[in-house]
Amino acid sequence: MTVQNIAxxxxxxxxxxxxxxxxxxxxxxxxxxxxxxxxxxxxxxxxNAKRDWDVDPNLLxxxxxxxxxxxxxVIELIGxxxxxxxxxxxxLKNGSTVITGNKALLAQHGPKLYELAAQNDTDLYYEAAVxxxxxxxxxxxxxxxxxxxxxxxxxxxxxxxxxxxxxATTGASYEEALKEAQDLGYAEADPTADVEGLDAAAKCxxxxxxxxxSRVTMEDVEVEGITSITAxxxxxxxxxxxxxxxxxxxxxxxxxxxxxxxxxxxYPALVPTTHPLATVSGAFxxxxxxxxxAGRLMFYGQxxxxxxxxSAVLSDLVAGxxxxxRGGHAPRESRYAELPILDxxxxxxxxxxxxxxxxxxxxxxxxxxxxxxHGVSLLAVQQNKAKDxxxxxxxxxxxxxxxxxxxxxxxxxGKSKSVLAIESSLRVEGDD
Amino acid sequence: MTVQNIAxxxxxxxxxxxxxxxxxxxxxxxxxxxxxxxxxxxxxxxxNAKRDWDVDPNLLxxxxxxxxxxxxxVIELIGxxxxxxxxxxxxLKNGSTVITGNKALLAQHGPKLYELAAQNDTDLYYEAAVxxxxxxxxxxxxxxxxxxxxxxxxxxxxxxxxxxxxxATTGASYEEALKEAQDLGYAEADPTADVEGLDAAAKCxxxxxxxxxSRVTMEDVEVEGITSITAxxxxxxxxxxxxxxxxxxxxxxxxxxxxxxxxxxxYPALVPTTHPLATVSGAFxxxxxxxxxAGRLMFYGQxxxxxxxxSAVLSDLVAGxxxxxRGGHAPRESRYAELPILDxxxxxxxxxxxxxxxxxxxxxxxxxxxxxxHGVSLLAVQQNKAKDxxxxxxxxxxxxxxxxxxxxxxxxxGKSKSVLAIESSLRVEGDD
Numbered sequence: 074m075t076v077q078n079i080a081x082x083x084x085x086x087x088x089x090x091x092x093x094x095x096x097x098x099x100x101x102x103x104x105x106x107x108x109x110x111x112x113x114x115x116x117x118x119x120x121n122a123k124r125d126w127d128v129d130p131n132l133l134x135x136x137x138x139x140x141x142x143x144x145x146x147v148i149e150l151i152g153x154x155x156x157x158x159x160x161x162x163x164x165l166k167n168g169s170t171v172i173t174g175n176k177a178l179l180a181q182h183g184p185k186l187y188e189l190a191a192q193n194d195t196d197l198y199y200e201a202a203v204x205x206x207x208x209x210x211x212x213x214x215x216x217x218x219x220x221x222x223x224x225x226x227x228x229x230x231x232x233x234x235x236x237x238x239x240x241a242t243t244g245a246s247y248e249e250a251l252k253e254a255q256d257l258g259y260a261e262a263d264p265t266a267d268v269e270g271l272d273a274a275a276k277c278x279x280x281x282x283x284x285x286x287s288r289v290t291m292e293d294v295e296v297e298g299i300t301s302i303t304a305x306x307x308x309x310x311x312x313x314x315x316x317x318x319x320x321x322x323x324x325x326x327x328x329x330x331x332x333x334x335x336x337x338x339x340y341p342a343l344v345p346t347t348h349p350l351a352t353v354s355g356a357f358x359x360x361x362x363x364x365x366x367a368g369r370l371m372f373y374g375q376x377x378x379x380x381x382x383x384s385a386v387l388s389d390l391v392a393g394x395x396x397x398x399r400g401g402h403a404p405r406e407s408r409y410a411e412l413p414i415l416d417x418x419x420x421x422x423x424x425x426x427x428x429x430x431x432x433x434x435x436x437x438x439x440x441x442x443x444x445x446x447h448g449v450s451l452l453a454v455q456q457n458k459a460k461d462x463x464x465x466x467x468x469x470x471x472x473x474x475x476x477x478x479x480x481x482x483x484x485x486x487g488k489s490k491s492v493l494a495i496e497s498s499l500r501v502e503g504d505d
Numbered sequence: 506m507t508v509q510n511i512a513x514x515x516x517x518x519x520x521x522x523x524x525x526x527x528x529x530x531x532x533x534x535x536x537x538x539x540x541x542x543x544x545x546x547x548x549x550x551x552x553n554a555k556r557d558w559d560v561d562p563n564l565l566x567x568x569x570x571x572x573x574x575x576x577x578x579v580i581e582l583i584g585x586x587x588x589x590x591x592x593x594x595x596x597l598k599n600g601s602t603v604i605t606g607n608k609a610l611l612a613q614h615g616p617k618l619y620e621l622a623a624q625n626d627t628d629l630y631y632e633a634a635v636x637x638x639x640x641x642x643x644x645x646x647x648x649x650x651x652x653x654x655x656x657x658x659x660x661x662x663x664x665x666x667x668x669x670x671x672x673a674t675t676g677a678s679y680e681e682a683l684k685e686a687q688d689l690g691y692a693e694a695d696p697t698a699d700v701e702g703l704d705a706a707a708k709c710x711x712x713x714x715x716x717x718x719s720r721v722t723m724e725d726v727e728v729e730g731i732t733s734i735t736a737x738x739x740x741x742x743x744x745x746x747x748x749x750x751x752x753x754x755x756x757x758x759x760x761x762x763x764x765x766x767x768x769x770x771x772y773p774a775l776v777p778t779t780h781p782l783a784t785v786s787g788a789f790x791x792x793x794x795x796x797x798x799a800g801r802l803m804f805y806g807q808x809x810x811x812x813x814x815x816s817a818v819l820s821d822l823v824a825g826x827x828x829x830x831r832g833g834h835a836p837r838e839s840r841y842a843e844l845p846i847l848d849x850x851x852x853x854x855x856x857x858x859x860x861x862x863x864x865x866x867x868x869x870x871x872x873x874x875x876x877x878x879h880g881v882s883l884l885a886v887q888q889n890k891a892k893d894x895x896x897x898x899x900x901x902x903x904x905x906x907x908x909x910x911x912x913x914x915x916x917x918x919g920k921s922k923s924v925l926a927i928e929s930s931l932r933v934e935g936d937d
Contacts (some may be wrong), residue, residue, distance in 0.1 A: 090798070104842075211648045217642030221533070233639055368810075370639065374799060374801065375800045383649075384798035401833010
């Protein structure tokens with residue numbers, strides 16, 4: 074049986090699990106791939122560091138070039154742009170199969186790497202880079218190869234999902250929930266990448282590239298994080314049978330000038346509790362695909378963690394090894410469609426705007442008039458006494474409207490003397 | 506560009522949609538597969554029958570052999586065992602790629618066909634045979650190739666899901682809900698295959714074969730349908746925060762003698778409303794996979810219908826055509842594990858038993874004693890006055906117990922003079 078040498082670059086939580094699974098499931102993996110999988114090198118920073126998992130010390134090395142050049146299949150689990158980018162390029166130029174879980178690298182240099190793989194007649198796999206164990210890359214690359222994806226909505230960041238869950242269930246403020254997430258190890262000391270939506274944006278770019286056969290990078294994604302979500306937003310949402318989720322959205326749409334293209338956005342939105350995404354809690358991820366023929370499909374599973382992510386790496390390993398010994402390739406990363414990225418202003422959603430106004434006759438009419446003048450049609454208006462005194466709170470729900478029109482309304486509300494504060498403006502997921 | 510000739514055998518709802526999609530998405534499919542897809546024949550019963558969809562009349566034929574022999578890729582959408590079995594064998598012997606949506610054929614002759622495909626160095630695809638648009642075959646064949654599936658729970662029959670939904674939401678009896686399903690065209694005039702669980706059993710066998718790399722046929726599946734579910738069962742379930750769903754279950758387990766094998770069963774069960782499967786309603790299907798490393802994954806989507814099923818056929822068509830022109834194969838149907846099928850008596854679940862007893866001192870103790878004597882531990886016992894008079898209803902919920910032990914309890918209850926009737930005995934999905 075053909076032997077395939079495997080170099081594992083980076084041996085953190087995921088790497089350790091990958092090595093364990095290759096070892097424990099040796100016979101299964103051999104039967105499935107048709108290859109004998111032999112770990113030939115494990116690239117680490119320090120060969121003498123203490124490890125709480127088993128590894129043959131002779132495999133450990135700090136010599137990246139030797140590790141890469143001696144392997145048929147390179148599993149890159151270092152993360153970040155450099156030196157991962159250099160290593161992956163070297164492996165692909167060698168004609169080796171590359172498996173990576175590095176979303177930052179793909180969101181920035183994906184198209185270059187896919188091209189390099191094709192030039193060298195080899196394959197690049199990255200199921201582990203998006204949504205952990207959830208097989209969304211397979212879903213988009215293979216299961217929907219005969220269909221047309223119209224829209225993709227995902228919950229793809231576990232940290233923010235945990236924080237929003239905590240806020241919803243305990244009434245905690247954003248700061249308190251973040252603190253708890255940090256104490257439990259679910260959020261990093263510097264939580265920026267998660268809470269500002271950058272991690273979700275990177276995944277969104279990778280998935281949108283696949284779904285729409287176009288070049289989408291992280292810079293194309295319009296991003297809004299969860300840092301301005303308040304306990305009051307959560308309370309209001311619950312009253313209306315909704316939850317707030319950080320959504321990564323990519324959709325095919327037509328802009329004001331009639332140009333067909335793609336919109337890619339990450340933002341917190343109100344989601345009705347009856348929506349399949351509303352029940353996705355804690356560290357779970359889910360991606361809903363709305364397709365021309367297949368209709369609505371959902372993929373759901375654990376979005377992070379050593380073992381779930383390692384499971385995604387192993388599925389790529391079986392596919393990659395199998396293609397090496399039996400011929401064939403992973404589906405090519407075709408960018409044939411090359412749809413343009415559209416301005417986020419052309420996106421159409423429903424909104425819910427909460428403002429605080431002075432209690433005075435005619436204010437409701439004035440506010441409703443501002444919406445009407447900008448062509449934003451209202452679905453419902455509710456007026457509440459503010460908790461702390463004389464002011465009045467107005468919650469306005471719109472019909473589907475363009476982002477740019479709603480932005481104009483917000484600007485006009487800001488200039489109105491009757492409006493004391495714009496407390497929140499959130500999109501609402503789902504049709505009118 | 507290489508031309509691939511395609512014969513479509515059978516042109517019902519799915520076939521018509523497949524032909525439409527091949528036509529409408531010609532450029533997309535070509536870009537993705539690397540082949541020019543040319544429909545060379547459409548096998549029908551009567552070339553002169555009226556059709557409400559477009560087809561080049563020159564493609565229509567009743568000559569199956571000529572259609573098959575002239576094609577590189579054969580799409581079988583006839584259904585049933587014969588003549589589909591003969592046609593598929595002929596195509597595979599020709600070395601053609603076969604795509605089928607025929608679950609009956611696969612559940613009965615799958616292993617023979619996989620072997621024939623391998624002998625002739627070609628591929629057999631069947632994503633459309635299980636759960637419509639839900640990509641569970643891809644999920645099991647590819648996404649979980651590096652993992653170990655421990656358990657699979659699916660809602661894979663839309664007709665029974667619709668009937669149970671109707672009963673739950675309207676309080677209708679089984680007969681009333683079935684009648685409505687028939688009136689709406691969701692159930693056939695002879696609904697046996699659906700309501701007795703045979704359709705779910707066929708899909709269960711196909712999925713279990715894939716999940717456990719073993720030979721599982723429809724005869725191996727222990728089947729119980731939904732015909733004995735009553736409006737009262739539904740009402741009782743709702744009171745306890747549960748719904749009743751027809752589940753297809755396949756699991757790896759160890760029997761009483763310590764033999765590791767597979768259990769495959771289809772039965773209606775109580776499912777807590779918090780379980781991801783509880784919200785799967787109407788024509789939607791979902792399959793939950795519990796995996797060693799990936800943990801719990803769920804695939805959800807439309808389980809039937811022309812367009813969703815055609816989407817599954819088209820994804821197989823892209824993969825099949827791509828492998829023909831670019832080399833390689835679909836993952837082989839490996840039966841290397843060959844785990845034995847275990848007796849259903851060795852299955853372990855929780856149960857809920859509802860009985861009617863004479864109101865008399867000591868009956869509750871007597872009944873509880875019967876459970877205890879058979880080693881079945883009780884989680885909860887509730888006694889209700891029966892609606893219609895003096896009798897008393899007792900609802901007993903057990904801890905996880907063996908099917909065989911519970912069956913012994915039911916037999917003993919049947920012999921007890923205090924027990925007037927065993928109204929229902931349902932399994933409960935979920936851990937203790």
